Amino acid sequence: MSGGLPEQALADWSAEQLARTEAALSEWVGAGAPRDLGAAMRYAVQGGGKRLRPLLVLAAREAVAQERPGAHGAGEAEPLRAALDEAALRAACAVELIHAYSLVHDDMPCMDNDVLRRGKPTVHVRFGQAGALLAGDALQALAFELLTPEGGAIPAAVQAQLCRLLARAAGAAGMAGGQAIDLASVGQHLDEAQLRHMHQLKTGALLHASVMMGAACGASGGVALSGLARYGQALGLAFQVVDDILDVTQDSATLGKTAGKDAAHAKPTYVSVLGLEAARRCAQNLHSDALAGLAACGLRHTERLAALADMVLLRSN
16 A cells, blocks of 8 residues: 555565564563463463554664665664564564553453453453563562663663653653543543544554654654654554454454454444444544655655564454
């Protein structure tokens, strides 16, 4: 739809980046943890998921890394380029760990009380509630450990910026705040503005942060960052709108999680507030806004980010 990247090219690039990410996650997740805790952490992270957030980090890093020296800064010398590539890989893993921990906690009986995630039993079903709670806590802590490795190769300012972006997206001004609003909204009527605010925090903040963390692993100026921010904000909300649509149009086997649970729990969604066709138009408009952000950012190599926006809109699970 974006016209920027053939489908096979995105598939090849994604496979390469996901192989790097999976190898790093396999090395880092659960290392040194007590046996049962490490097993629960690995179960929560491995074996499923679209890994959209890591792909957004790495695509944004590539977009800012491929600029000509002098276009938005002084360019990157080879040692700095290697360090920033490592920072981006660590950021890709860190944001996925935050996402995984949030799913572990969201699925617990005190939250959404779900028994299926990524086509398999949820972590608290497999390891018990205490095991799930500790696994989520450990994954959250590990995310920030990955962003602050020993040694001086990755500039301290980059490490600090990555930590700040991720912490804000995960906390009260982001994911946790959105989840609190979501829990308080069960059975309540929300208008579109209230629903948008909730999902900008609960879902959109971490997707937006993924883009901005990739951009932080480079030297782009204000115009580029502004355009990437617009892209990330629109994409993050589009993801949730599509999620709400899929919840009422797909079955559990396709989704890999329990279908229809939002309606069953009387949760407000884009479909319940706007109606199905209006929700689909909303997703299309957000997709267009995301591409407009890329067009405005002034970077020359945003075709992978555009293709990921297409993937969000057209996904079936």
